[in-house]
Amino acid sequence: MEFLETLYNEIVGFFNFGGLIEIIETDNYKALLTQDGIGKALGPLIPVLLLVEIIRALFYRRLTFTQYKISFFTYVFNRFISRFISIGMVGLCIAFFEPYAIFKTEFTWYWFIYGYVVWEFAHFIYHFLGHKVRLFWCLHSTHHAPEYMNLSVTYTHFFLEAPYADIIRTTICILLGVNPSLLFLIMFIDGTWGAFIHIGENIMVDARLGFLNKIILTPSHHRVHHAKNPLYMDTNFCNLLNIWDKAFGTLQDEKHEEAIEYGITRPMKSGDFLDAYFGEITLLLKDVYQAPTLKDKVLYIFMPPGWHHSGNHKTATIVKKEYFESVKL
Ligand SMILES: [Zn+2]
Ligand SMILES: [Zn+2]
Numbered sequence: 001m002e003f004l005e006t007l008y009n010e011i012v013g014f015f016n017f018g019g020l021i022e023i024i025e026t027d028n029y030k031a032l033l034t035q036d037g038i039g040k041a042l043g044p045l046i047p048v049l050l051l052v053e054i055i056r057a058l059f060y061r062r063l064t065f066t067q068y069k070i071s072f073f074t075y076v077f078n079r080f081i082s083r084f085i086s087i088g089m090v091g092l093c094i095a096f097f098e099p100y101a102i103f104k105t106e107f108t109w110y111w112f113i114y115g116y117v118v119w120e121f122a123h124f125i126y127h128f129l130g131h132k133v134r135l136f137w138c139l140h141s142t143h144h145a146p147e148y149m150n151l152s153v154t155y156t157h158f159f160l161e162a163p164y165a166d167i168i169r170t171t172i173c174i175l176l177g178v179n180p181s182l183l184f185l186i187m188f189i190d191g192t193w194g195a196f197i198h199i200g201e202n203i204m205v206d207a208r209l210g211f212l213n214k215i216i217l218t219p220s221h222h223r224v225h226h227a228k229n230p231l232y233m234d235t236n237f238c239n240l241l242n243i244w245d246k247a248f249g250t251l252q253d254e255k256h257e258e259a260i261e262y263g264i265t266r267p268m269k270s271g272d273f274l275d276a277y278f279g280e281i282t283l284l285l286k287d288v289y290q291a292p293t294l295k296d297k298v299l300y301i302f303m304p305p306g307w308h309h310s311g312n313h314k315t316a317t318i319v320k321k322e323y324f325e326s327v328k329l
Pocket of ligand 1 (some may be wrong): 130131144225
């Protein structure tokens with residue numbers, strides 16, 4: 001019985017209905033006008049969309065468990081770990097770095113715009129390093145392991161990725177003066193959009209969102225980010241505003257002639273949870289162990305994925321360069 005109760009609580013928790021039920025039960029609809037109330041009301045949005053996605057796939061007989069397998073086991077595993085470890089870095093970073101902020105900002109619309117631009121910058125830094133530093137790639141690669149795109153991918157993260165992302169993003173925002181209340185609002189908007197951009201082809205075949213594709217980062221851009229095609233590798237690091245991808249030259253539109261192939265470039269055991277979750281860490285430990293010198297051992301940890309002590313590198317930068325040279329021929 002205890003198992004069934006746990007299962008029930010997990011399902012209710014996953015769908016995030018708690019806040020909405022509380023508003024209805026207490027008749028406190030005025031709460032919907034507050035930031036907290038909006039957050040509670042929109043809590044179930046992504047989980048319900050995911051359910052719609054799965055039901056649609058079932059209806060059109062397009063559903064195979066393989067498409068959801070890695071995400072499902074990752075979610076279950078992370079929930080299990082969270083019973084023992086919970087690492088909330090946002091509050092700690094705010095408390096620690098707020099006294100060192102270069103200036104203070106208020107909760108106003110213009111500081112909101114400033115905060116969002118700074119947040120996107122901080123997100124870009126965390127995400128870029130997640131692809132370019134091998135140790136951080138070990139934390140981020142689980143998110144890139146699924147070979148399909150659907151809303152369940154939004155739940156597919158190594159359990160230490162959130163604290164790593166939170167430390168970098170919160171610290172940068174707080175040091176650059178973003179007001180903590182603004183930061184929470186931005187995190188909520190960006191988190192919701194960041195989940196939505198994983199919407200699958202099953203619901204949205206063309207995810208360019210029309211003219212919006214020119215202005216913001218659309219699900220189509222994020223599909224490109226999840227692709228292992230050399231043209232698409234290491235592009236579109238932003239989340240909602242694509243300004244920093246534009247500024248750093250990493251913005252890449254989806255091309256009709258270049259069909260997306262999801263996943264990571266190394267040979268993977270298809271749909272294997274353990275490989276998706278621990279595969280990169282195992283390979284890094286192996287490389288560090290086998291590296292001939294101490295310097296090489298350290299370089300393996302901090303150089304980009306694909307770096308090799310022999311000089312025979314297979315980093316994304318090199319793979320892309322070779323690809324562009326081959327298409328020029
Ligand atoms: Zn990524
Ligand atoms: Zn993603």
